[in-house]
Amino acid sequence: MKNKVGISLLILLLGSTWYFLLKEVNGGLFGYFSLILTLFLVIIGFIIFLENRDPAHTIAWLVVFGAFPIIGFMFYFLFGRNFRKDRIFRKKYFLDKQSFVKIDSEAELNYRKFKEMEEHPQKLFSLAQRLGNSPISFTTETRILTNGEETFSNIIQELKKAKHHIHLEYYIVRDDHIGGVLKDVLIQKVREGVKVRFIYDAVGSWKLARSYIYELRNVGVEIVAFGPLRLPLLNNKFNFRNHRKIIVIDGSVGFMGGLNIGDEYLGRNPNFGFWRDTHLMVKGEAVRTLQLIFLQDWYYSTDHSFLSDEYLQTSLPLHHEHGGVQMIAGGPDSEWTIIKSIFFKMITSAEESVWIASPYFVPDDDIFQALKVAALSGLDVRLLVPKNPDKRIVFHASRTYFPEMLAAGVRIFQYNEGFMHSKIVIVDHQLASIGTTNMDMRSFHLNFEVNAFLYRTESTQHLVNDFLEDIKVSQEVNIDEFTKRNMGLKILESTCRLLSPLL
Missing domain, CATH: 3.30.870.10 (Endonuclease Chain A)
Structure with missing residues (x-):
């Protein structure tokens, strides 16, 4: 409760300061406009903290509201409204x-084959079925x-x-x-x-x-x-x-x-x-x-x-x-963050390797920490991303995650042959996900998505082979060279990361 009150007071203080400055300088109608804007910002801020959002989202909105009230107001109505x-x-x-x-009452073959699965993929598909209400098929x-x-x-x-x-x-x-x-x-x-x-x-x-x-x-x-x-x-x-x-x-x-x-x-x-x-x-x-x-x-x-x-x-x-095939839909209508939760389980249950291809890599703290811990545990963790952007804010934001991941032992590859748009997760060369979900917060929390989860299928091995071929035409990121990026680029990337939760 104290945190909520503190956030409310901070928003009120920022908005009020902006209002009085504008009124002092401009007065008249513009002063009344700034008062109305201030009231709207206070109301919006109150709504945001009542939603119990991730602190990063809350802080990002506060900074934008405080520094750029009009732009922040427009951004919120376009991208930020989660209430209701x-x-x-x-x-x-x-x-x-x-x-x-x-x-969800299929043939005995599916049930028998499911019980024959190894323990950790069996638990994963059980989680997927519980969250997504979708049966596995053999x-x-x-x-x-x-x-x-x-x-x-x-x-x-x-x-x-x-x-x-x-x-x-x-x-x-x-x-x-x-x-x-x-x-x-x-x-x-x-x-x-x-x-x-x-x-x-x-x-x-x-x-x-x-x-x-x-x-x-x-x-x-x-x-x-x-x-x-x-x-x-x-x-x-x-x-x-x-x-x-x-x-x-x-x-x-x-x-x-x-x-x-x-x-x-x-x-x-x-x-x-x-x-x-x-x-x-x-x-x-x-x-x-x-x-x-x-x-x-x-x-x-x-x-x-x-x-x-x-x-x-x-x-x-x-x-x-x-092999096993399970189709899972996720979206803002779901009780849980379904596909993100399954990704998290895939990463944390991996025994040998975690390979990810994603055009947009802006993970939340759970996925980010899981990948670092997997690499620190000695697993072969690889991330394949585009070298060239199509969405510049997301592209630059993703680069701010690289230093910590590289330090943890994650190998990062930038695809050189054009634009890489595949959305793949492969664990232990046996379990894979393919679908529409990017490794970013918009896909996890805001978009309606659908993914197929594959276990020991011919398609799983095909994805493994394709990933290895993609690595051949990619450039591995070197931690020493990457940390030497110029200060202007680092500032741009940090700014984009600050804005990424808003989009």
């Missing part, structure tokens, strides 16, 4: 949980798709085979070459009688041409925006974005991973050059979980439910067994 999160998504959370219960076939050419060629090929329905959910959709190819295929499938439903994120796809949407809608594609923003500054949902990338075809084939719909993912953007990314094709039992995630998001966006056997029938078991 539970109320906004409470209905979605309970409906999602009830829906997952329907599929009759699901997965295939790693490396980069855009392989990913989009397989997606288009499978879309053309659709007979009953196509469900798509993406953060970014662009009206460019690959976006046009996708649009043409969807239009053709609708004309063939296939039902097509499409969710795009209103913020991630804000540049998507209305003509693109209208053309799809006019031929019968049901296309909706997730979290539409009519008044962005007054919209409680602005900060909570749908970062998922999901395709489900006839309930039997699914795709998920790191690639959105855009030409840059094919390496056609000269600003990025070659785009290194990873996607996953799924066949069999676990596709139903992807289907359920999509249908839940569809219901949230439209109030129309399709949670029926027509869409949720169990896919026929494959003729041979595969």
